Amino acid sequence: MQMARWKSVGAALLRVIAVWAVSTLTMLALAGILPDFRLQSPDGDSATRVAVTAASGAGAFGLLSALVWPLLVRALLLVPAFVLGLLVFALNGSLLLLALNLIPDGRGTAEPETAVVVAAVMSAASSATSTFLTVRDDEAYHRRLVRLADRRRRRLGGGDGRPQPPGTVFLQLDGVGHDVLRDAVRPRGNRPPLMPTLAGWVDTTHTLTPWRTDWSSQTGASQLGILHGSNEDVPAFRWYEKDTGRVMVSxxxxxxxxxxxxxxxRTGHEGLLTVDGASRGNLFTGGAEELxxxxSVAARRGRHNRSRSGYFAYFRDPANATRTAGSFLAEVLRELGQSTRARLRRETPRVGRGGLYPFIRAFATVVERDVVVAAVMGDVLSGRTAIYADLVAYDxxxxxxxxxxxxxxxxxxxLDRCVALIxxxxxxxxxxxxxxxxxxxxxxxxxTFADAYGLTLEDLVRAGCGLPVPRRAERTPTGAEARETARAALRRPERAGDGHCPSDTGSDGYGPSDxxxxxxxxxGLVSFPDVPGRMSREEIDRRHxxxxxxxxxxPGVGFxxxxxxxxxAVVLGADGAEHHLDTGRVVGRSPLEVFGEGAVAAVRRTARFPNAADIMVNSAYDPVTGEVHAFEGQIGSHGGLGGAQSHPFLLWPVELSPPTRPGEELVGAERVHAVLRRWLREADGPQIPRQVAAAAAAAGTGTGTGTGAGPGTGEESRRPGPLAAASPAVPPPLPDKTR
Known part of the structure; x- marks a missing residue:
């Protein structure tokens, strides 16, 4: 035992010396390359003296980075995430300047802007060296993981030596339809699949199953149902609520x-992740303590906003900021090149991709991806029970x-490489x-509807109401999830309501009755704000x-x-076609027929929502091409019925019980929630505190999500109390050989 301890100490000391040596050589190389970075006196020094100066500077910088850096980043958690990312470089450069000032006789000098570059390169080099040596030493790596697990068990009151049941990682690939994933895991002629990691899982360790969304096929409704068990009264991504007079935007x-x-x-519980859970990159918490x-918590201000701890876990390693910043810049340039190529080739359909979009895309595909993946890896290495993470890059x-x-x-x-890393x-x-x-x-x-027909949905509605149509249509803000996430990271205030609300009066000619x-x-959703409650068909016909x-x-409207x-509830189509949902009576040909199986049930469910608009408009759908027409600036869209948008996927390990009975279709986000909760119970027992389950059983209550019958749809719990959870451990660095 004593020998093993000394061997471990010796291996750790050798790693420190190796990292120090690499940092010293890096500093020497940068001093020879950069004109504003000097490691010798003005009169010149011997090579030995310069090497000693570099070693002193590298050692001082390493100590400051290890001792001071985590404290600085944690103190800056209250600043916006983007600002934190930029401050990382300035603070790292400041630490280097401080380290150079500690060198005797003032031999180390650098201009502030040069210090930022030197510090970034040195951090990347030392991190890469540490990663290489730590992971090559399997025994040391394993010991560190054991320490992480033991520390976490002590925090949670465990550590009794009993084997832990398996944990579960839920990775949401936002917007990736079943058809897209199915094709991405197939070989393409002589070329390998787009997603080789997942290709190796399908039909071996995992089973690929499609499921069908509700009418509102978008992240707000789907993820709310998946994580919290109910998406009742969520008719769309954005809608106008007459009782409050505000526009809700998911x-x-x-x-x-x-x-x-x-x-x-509505459900009586806080969500899927209430017991030892972590929520990463999502719209909602799922009841998790670790965020x-x-x-949904980004609007909170102050030190208690635990969602911001993910930035600390990621940016406390300066090398992460360096790597992410480089990838961010590369992604911006990639988007500029791709949009320019599409414009020069006159590709159609096409939407504008200028303004801030290149930066929004880079945030979604680089910054958010890197922080979320690092957080999930930390959760896994600390042994957390249930983790749900959303990767929004594809969407x-x-x-x-x-x-x-x-x-x-x-x-x-x-995305496949991210899955491989995890x-x-x-x-x-x-x-x-x-x-x-x-x-x-x-x-x-x-x-888009506007490109196909030369007018927006709002233009069409106003013309049908006999109201003036503005010469220049106002662009509808995109519903892409990353845009508001980026605004939250920047601490930007929320925008005013989308569309023209009753309060939006002025020289543009819009009034409170518009x-x-x-x-x-x-x-599309059309509401008449001056009429309380849901306006009937007869009232609309009398008024307009x-x-x-x-x-x-x-021709651009389906129903x-x-x-x-x-x-x-009545569905109206072209040429006087009608489908009466309450009685099943059809006049002419049902407008829902072209939208396939399940369309009637999906629309009927939404029809009873109190917040359904006075008129719900679904665009036309071409079953041959699979195309729809978005009412906003998107050439790949989701939110209504028609085509691939309603058919996401579930890729689940074969050791879990099937999500449905044979021949049954998995329909609705609430049903998916019931399946995921059942899988958590199979792995780790009831996913609620036992005292809450006992109280609920005594009261004879259940969640009552309103989903159809199927395996695991029942739940024996009500609202769980808070569960203390440990902070996510920062994982030992893993080499990203797949990048």
Whole structure:
């Protein structure tokens, strides 16, 4: 035992010496290259003296980085994430200047801007060396993982020596439809699959299963249902609420927090991750205590916003900031090149990709990806029970480049590498893990409604109401999730309501009785704010006699949903077609027929939502090409019915019980929640505190999510109390050989 301890100390000392030596050589090389960086006196020094100076500077910089750096980053957690990322370089450079000032006789000098460069390069070199040596020493690596696990067990009151049940990692590949993933794991002629890691899992260790979304096929509704068990009364990505007079937007922090609160009140529990869970990069917490980049808590200010701890865990290593900054810049340049190529080739359909979009894309595909993956690896290496993370890169790029473009193929390859990194971390975890991959929706291609027909949905509605149509249509903000996440990271205030709300009066000619027209992909919502409650079909016809026919007969519109005083929920289509949802009566040909199986049930469910708009408009759908027409600026869209957007995937380990019975289809995000909760119970017992389960059983209560019957749809719990959880451990560095 004593010999092993001395051997461990010796190996650690050798690693420190090796890192010091590499840092010294790096400093010497930079001093020879950079004109404003000097390691000798003005009169010159011998090579030995210069080497001693470099070693002194490298040693001082290493000590300051190890002792002072984590304290600085933690003190700066209250600043915006982007600002923190930039401050990393300035602070790192300041530490180097301080280290140079500690060298005797003032031999080390550097200009401030040069110090930033030198510090970044040295941090990257030392981190790479430490990573290489630590991972090559398997015994040392294993010992560190054991220490992490033991430390965490002590925090949670465990450590009794009993083997831990397997944990579960849920990785959400945002926007990746079942058809896209299926094709990405197939060989392409003589070329390998786009996603080789997942290709090796399908039909071996994992099973690929499609599922069908609700009518609102977007992250707000799907992830709320998946994480919290209810997406009731969420009719779209954005909608107008007459009782409060405000526009709800799923990716706004305040709206996300309100939606999460409503779901918890409806189900009686806080979510999927209430027991020892972690939520990373999501719109909602899922009830987890450990959070990073979670939008529903981004509106919180102050030191208690635990979502920001993910930045600390990532940026406390200066090498991470260096690598991410380089990748961020490369992604911005890649987007500029790809958009220029699309414009020169006159590719169609095409949307504008200028302004801030290159930076929004780089945030989604680089910054958010790196922070989320690092957080998940830390969760895995610390042995957390349940982890749910969202990687939004594909969804962001597909909105602007198309779901099956060459641009998205590159993103799929990088997502596969992220999954491979997490899988490699699982191999070193202190407990077994089951990795479940899933998506929240797919994406359907197609030109925008405005490009296809020369007018926006708002133009069409205003014309049908006999109102003036503005000469220049206002651009509808995109519903891409990364945009508001980036704004939250920058600490930017939320924007005013999308669309024209009753308060938006002025010289543009909009008044308090004008309709509020909102877009959620290829789903449009029309509300009349001056009429309390949901306006009936008969009232709309009396007030605006030509509106419903103008909408239903337009070639870019697939169907309308309205409420009739006589017939209840009614779907209207072209040429007078009607489908009465309450009675099943069809006049002519059902407008929902082209949208396939499940369309009637999906629309009927939304029709009973109190927040359903006065008129719900779904764009036309071409079943041959799979194309729809988004009512906002997207050539890959989701939010309504039509095509691949309604068919996400579930890739689950074969040792888990099947998500459905044979021949049964998995329908709705609430059903997916029930399946995931059942899998957590199978792995680790009831996913609620036992005292809460006992109280709920005594009261004879259940979650009552309202989903259909199927395996694991029941739940024996009500709202769980808070569970103290340890902070995520920072994982030992793993070499990213797949990048």
């Amino acid at each position: 990716n706004r922090p305040t709206s996300a927090a309100e939606l999460q609160r409503r779901a918890a009140a 990073a980049l979670v939008l 962001e790029v597909a909105h602007h480049s198309g779901p099956r473009s060459r641009d998205t193929h590159q993103v799929l390859r990088r 899988a490699r971390a699982v191999e070193h975890a202190p407990r077994d893990y089951r990795i479940v991959l899933l998506s929240d929706h797919g994406q359907s291609p197609g030109a 309709p509020v027209v909102l877009a959620s992909g290829n789903l 006699p030509g509106l419903l026919r103008a909408l239903a007969d337009h 309308l949903l309205v409420r009739s005083e006589r017939h209840g």
